[in-house]
Amino acid sequence: MSGQWKKAAALEPVWAALARHRDEIAGRTMRDLFAADPARAGRFTLSFDGLLLDYSKNRLTGRTMALLRDLAAAADLPAWTRRMFAGERINTTENRAVLHVALRNRGNAPIMVDGADVMPEVNAVLARMRDFTARVRDGAWTGATGRRIASVVNIGIGGSDLGPRMAVEALAAFRHERLAFHFVSNVDGAEIARTLAPLDPAETLFVVASKTFATQETMANAATARAWLTAALGDGAVARHFVAVSTNAAEVARFGIDAANMFEFWDWVGGRFSLWSAVGLPIALSIGMDRFEEMLDGAHAMDGHFRDAPPERNLPLTLALVGVWNTNLLGAETQAVLPYDQGLARFPAYLQQAEMESNGKSVGRDGRRVERATAPVLFGEPGTNGQHAFYQLIHQGTRLVPCDFIAPAETHYKTGRHHAMLLANFLAQSEALMLGKTAAEARAELAAEGLTGAALEALVPHRVFGGDRPSNSILVRRLDPRTLGMLIALYEHKIFAQGVIWGINSFDQWGVELGKQLATRILPELEGDGPPGRHDSSTTQLLAQVRAWLKP
Ligand code: F6P
Numbered sequence: 001m002s003g004q005w006k007k008a009a010a011l012e013p014v015w016a017a018l019a020r021h022r023d024e025i026a027g028r029t030m031r032d033l034f035a036a037d038p039a040r041a042g043r044f045t046l047s048f049d050g051l052l053l054d055y056s057k058n059r060l061t062g063r064t065m066a067l068l069r070d071l072a073a074a075a076d077l078p079a080w081t082r083r084m085f086a087g088e089r090i091n092t093t094e095n096r097a098v099l100h101v102a103l104r105n106r107g108n109a110p111i112m113v114d115g116a117d118v119m120p121e122v123n124a125v126l127a128r129m130r131d132f133t134a135r136v137r138d139g140a141w142t143g144a145t146g147r148r149i150a151s152v153v154n155i156g157i158g159g160s161d162l163g164p165r166m167a168v169e170a171l172a173a174f175r176h177e178r179l180a181f182h183f184v185s186n187v188d189g190a191e192i193a194r195t196l197a198p199l200d201p202a203e204t205l206f207v208v209a210s211k212t213f214a215t216q217e218t219m220a221n222a223a224t225a226r227a228w229l230t231a232a233l234g235d236g237a238v239a240r241h242f243v244a245v246s247t248n249a250a251e252v253a254r255f256g257i258d259a260a261n262m263f264e265f266w267d268w269v270g271g272r273f274s275l276w277s278a279v280g281l282p283i284a285l286s287i288g289m290d291r292f293e294e295m296l297d298g299a300h301a302m303d304g305h306f307r308d309a310p311p312e313r314n315l316p317l318t319l320a321l322v323g324v325w326n327t328n329l330l331g332a333e334t335q336a337v338l339p340y341d342q343g344l345a346r347f348p349a350y351l352q353q354a355e356m357e358s359n360g361k362s363v364g365r366d367g368r369r370v371e372r373a374t375a376p377v378l379f380g381e382p383g384t385n386g387q388h389a390f391y392q393l394i395h396q397g398t399r400l401v402p403c404d405f406i407a408p409a410e411t412h413y414k415t416g417r418h419h420a421m422l423l424a425n426f427l428a429q430s431e432a433l434m435l436g437k438t439a440a441e442a443r444a445e446l447a448a449e450g451l452t453g454a455a456l457e458a459l460v461p462h463r464v465f466g467g468d469r470p471s472n473s474i475l476v477r478r479l480d481p482r483t484l485g486m487l488i489a490l491y492e493h494k495i496f497a498q499g500v501i502w503g504i505n506s507f508d509q510w511g512v513e514l515g516k517q518l519a520t521r522i523l524p525e526l527e528g529d530g531p532p533g534r535h536d537s538s539t540t541q542l543l544a545q546v547r548a549w550l551k552p
Contacts, residue, residue: 004310011074015328015372018067022329029468030059030434046315048305051476051486053315055322057434058402058470059330068321069311075501077317084496085307087113087268091507092365098507099266100273100492101303104296104485113268125264125278130289132243132263133281136205137176137288144237149205153182153195154282155221156209160245161185162353163275164209164282166346167295170484173343173412174287181286184225187217192224201232201241208244209279211271213251216516222255245278270507272353273492291481298485306493316493319472323494324501326402326470328372336394337380340407340426341479347406348380351491358495358506365505374502376402383407384425395433395465403471405430406487410478429471436467 034040034056044056044065083090087097102111102118110117135141139148154164165183168175175181182199184192196204206225210218222242229241243261244252247269252262263278275283276296284292306316326332335355337348359375381389383405394401407426411419437445442463446456474490476483499506525532525543532543 004312005073005078006070008073008076009070011071014067014071014074018064018071018325018329021063021067025059025061025064028059030057030470031436031467033059033061034434046313046318048309048315049301049486051302051315051474051483051490053319053490054473054475055318057430058322058325058472059468060322060325064325065312065318065321068325069317071324071501072311072317072321072497075503077497077500080500081307081496085111085303087111087118091270091505093505093508093510094267096507097268098270098273099268100270100276101300103265103269103276104299104303104489106293106297106300118266118268121264121266126289126293128263129278129281129284129292133284133289133292136285137179139178142240143202143204144233144240145202147200147202148178150178150203151180151182151199152205152207152282152285153184153199153225154207154209155184155192155218155225156207156245156279157185157215157217158353158357159271159274160209160211160215160218160279162272162346162350164280166344166350167275167280167283167484168286169346170341170343170479171283171287171291171481174291174481176286176288179285181282183282184221185217187220189224192221196225196228201229201237204229204241206242207281207285208242208255208257209246209281210244211247211265211269211274211279213244213246213248213255216519219255226256243281245281271509272357275488287481294481295485298482298487299489300485301482302486302489302493306489316490317497319490319494320497320501322470322472323376323402323498326400327376330400330470332400332402332470333373333376334399334401335376335378336386336401336403337378338383338386338403338405338429339380340383340405340422342382343479344406345382348378350488351380352378354491355495357509357512359499359502359504360511361502361504361506364503366503370502370504372502374504375498380404383429384422387425387429391429394469400469403430403433403469404474405471406474408476408479408483412478426473430473432465432467433469433471434467436465436469437463439464 041054041056045052045054084098085101087099089095089097091098097113099111099118102122105111105119108119110119136149142148161183168181182195184195208218208222226238229237238256239258239261242257244257245263246252247265247267249259249262253259263281265274265277265279269277276299280292306314311317337351339347355378356375361374362370364370394403405426407423439460442460446459446463496506521533526546532540
């Protein structure tokens with residue numbers, strides 16, 4: 001981040017100044033703020049390369065944003081950003097660099113890790129992806145019986161599933177007409193059984209994606225898929241029907257996948273940031289390598305913007321600061337992500353991992369307990385579905401739920417007036433949340449409906465909307481590979497900036513380990529008939545009940 005930053009102050013005085021400022025403006029609603037400043041929307045809107053962020057419908061002022069930028073400076077965000085882009089090992093608990101930006105470094109400027117430029121390796125894998133995806137798409141790559149591939153099944157979980165699953169769906173309008181895409185992640189055998197049932201082994205290609213190639217769910221699903229394939233086509237068919245995406249060549253070979261069919265990535269790619277790597281293979285198979293690279297281009301453009309744009313015009317930074325304001329100063333415990341685009345149906349699930357696995361931490365980089373809240377609970381559904389499910393709570397519940405509304409202005413699907421109706425709802429929701437409806441307005445509305453007297457008065461409190469509920473609106477002209485790349489990178493850098501402000505390491509995920517360890521211990525106890533190991537009395541009781549019911 002370049003020179004336009006104020007000199008860093010100490011962090012605690014800025015938090016204290018923010019708390020005082022919050023109390024000072026507490027009496028001013030958003031209605032007041034909009035009424036007082038006709039230029040408010042423009043003053044609190046940023047755009048970059050066709051992506052527009054309107055954050056004016058938040059309870060904040062210019063002074064709020066200035067203080068929040070002081071906070072980012074005090075947390076040393078420009079220096080942390082430099083370190084990340086320079087390949088320093090900022091993931092200290094795993095001693096790793098954090099370089100998803102290298103995967104989309106389209107300018108090819110060298111990025112050094114341990115004295116070696118990573119770009120030649122990155123480009124070599126991109127070239128292999130180009131060759132392979134072209135052959136599958138044009139039919140030159142055939143299955144073992146000579147038939148062309150018709151179904152691609154990605155087997156992976158977490159970052160090795162959520163990114164490609166979300167992006168293939170988001171970019172369905174660009175999908176290759178012959179290829180169908182399936183995703184299997186859960187260790188629940190129902191998912192793979194139901195996925196494979198209608199497929200023809202002779203036309204099916206499996207992509208086994210796992211950074212470690214040791215993840216229980218993925219290994220179990222991959223073994224089941226291989227058994228399904230070889231039962232139909234014999235062992236010799238594996239080489240034509242299985243490819244792997246991993247950092248672990250030894251385990252890929254042990255599983256029986258040819259080194260020639262392995263697409264490599266590196267330990268400096270975090271799982272939840274891996275869709276830019278060969279983990280994106282299903283995306284490239286679906287939309288073609290040129291369009292996959294357009295997605296990388298979009299993310300790269302956002303990287304440059306985040307790194308170089310001045311703080312007042314910086315979109316990821318602004319999104320991060322508004323989130324910090326809502327979380328730490330206004331006490332919000334959740335964050336809703338509400339895409340008004342059916343293609344982005346999996347975007348909230350994708351962001352759940354990106355945000356909650358990154359910033360769901362309670363210990364700081366220094367090993368001490370953090371003093372403030374970190375990542376909110378993120379959830380969401382595409383509009384308008386969510387409106388008929390949980391928006392009631394967002395409009396009239398007791399909690400403050402900041403919302404990110406996301407929409408493309410154009411649609412790929414010209415179906416009557418559907419898109420105009422969708423966009424009308426997108427616009428209406430943030431307006432309704434901000435304005436609310438006063439008792440006087442509710443009264444007038446009820447009177448117009450013909451109610452009078454006690455019947456009218458009894459309904460008034462139920463028909464009042466408090467309003468003053470914060471939201472951001474993110475608008476793109478249309479959802480295409482480039483804008484999707486920009487959108488994802490926008491959130492990645494938001495998450496990074498928030499992690500720096502909260503003083504945590506956003507790039508490890510130790511919190512997922514304990515459950516994995518205990519499940520590994522419990523599995524043989526569940527399957528065996530020996531005495532179970534020592535557990536708390538609740539777990540012992542549940543285990544005994546399951547064993548009793550499963551006894552032949
Ligand atoms: O359980 C958490 C996790 O480690 C995620 O961070 C990761 O994306 C997922 O598991 C899958 O890991 P792998 O790609 O190594 O199979």
